[in-house]
Amino acid sequence: MARGSSAGAVVAALTAAALAVIGFFTYQAHAAQERSKAGSAGSRDGGSGSADGSGKSEREKRQEKETLPAFSGAGERVVYDLDRNRVWLMGERQEVKRTFKVVPSSIDPEPGTYKVESRAPHVTGSDGVPVENVVRFATSQGTTIGFSAALDGSMPDADPVRQTGGIREHRADGEAMWLFATIGTKVVVVR
Template sequence: MAKRLNPGVAVAGITIAALVGVGFLAAQAANSAPENRGIARTSTPTPSAASGAPAPPVYVPPPVPANSGTGKRVVYSLKDSHVWLVDEAERTLREYRVVNAPVKPQPGSYQVTLKKEEAQTGSDSLRITHSVRFGAVQGIPLGFAATDTPLDKIDTGNKSTPSPSGTARPRTSAPPAKQSAGVRSNTEDGAALWAFAPVGTPVIVVP
């Protein structure tokens, strides 16, 4: 006659098997997580609208510009003042707004030539960190850097001051812009770019 299994032993065995299965699935999920955890921007849930209030607009990231190369690269759009960090699998790990420099590069293909993480004073007199240089324009260092100055407070030299009306004083022109080819971002985005792009990484500048 077959020996009857103790019910308590059977339940314990089932419980152990279930726990082992959960642990295996958790390990699989951890192994499939992206490697660039500090580079990829984490998504934030859209807050629910209050009763009777219109829902806030949902941010839709702009797509990577067409004809901007393939593979791991930094894509920089002059017209949109925007940067994309794209990995080898053509996934956009991060995208963000930047402030263009007064002296702009020509569209084309460049590559990272020099990096400096420490704080310094940029050619536009701003305090910058996480500099990523990828060339020069008119002999001026060309590159990305982070700044703790709010982006909407950065003067790119493109604003003109209107002359007061009703005066005979001659109109004076705005002071010339500082000769800077530094593209500025906030500190978080600048640090992500610095970590993403070692020396030799392609930088594609599009119109």
Template sequence: MRAVPSPKIWVTGLTVGATAVVVALAVQADRGAKPTATATPPSASATAKPSPKESESAKPTRVPDGSGTGRRIVYSLGQERVWLVDASEATRRTFTVWPGTVDPDPGKYTVGQRTEDPITGSDGVKIEHVVYFAVQSGVNVAFSNAVDGSSPPPPEDGTQTGGIRMKTGDGSALWTFGTAGTTVTVVE
């Protein structure tokens, strides 16, 4: 008669296998491109960009034509606005943003790497809820919000930043909605 392994052995084997898969995926994700921080803080004489008006963020606007169909994030370069659109074509949230100095080309992208914990953005500001979706001219383009809720400082001359910054509540909503593999459509 053949001995059958105990349930503890099966559970242990499955746990070890699952742990190995998670570690392999974490190592693979860690090899991806990451934003770099500048060592020079913003100029003390620089003035911050004005905050998007609450009424602008709150007022409903129509999702731009040509932004595709299905569940997606839509980013309008001209309107400096984002829409979170569900599978039924309903807009779950829309809000204005502060774009970086490097814009992605119009087109379709996919959310790749995400970083929830605070990191230092290319403008020297602590940011969180970072959702990467494109690389343009060697610069990572990602959605994020400042940990302290502030607007980004004006970039120093020649500094290339790909961060698309938003208010804290909007950053949290985009983080929840923009899971890996989510489509991001960029329109003019």
């Protein structure tokens, strides 16, 4: 009989331990939900949900920066936002194929709809830098405007003294643009 009560005590102890573990996990889940609610409330009411006081998380701010601009057209196209210095390569079904930051040229194209007019695999840019995957789509103030990537990978700010039309991309982005934006591809420029 002592042996049976000993086994019963072990089962009771294991059951108590299991219940304690379940209780702990339940507490953790509840606490996580409360933290999440508190964080959301802080963001909604202008609380300090972020270091800059905007109430937006870094992820929300990044998504906002990467969100396709409204009224940027439909169908397959390149969208270039002058204010955000960002490009979107858009598929026929309104899906973002790729989005990336660029360094603007010293002369901006006017907002509007253009088409890719010419392309060149390798040239020397208007700033004297060897570039690749050049996709030209506009002319402004007598300067041809287009996307390109410097062969050395540099992304310097445009010299405001020189009239340049090269919108610089990282080399991988330039390759994606080259493959996407063939002659006649629509380019929408927005502010």
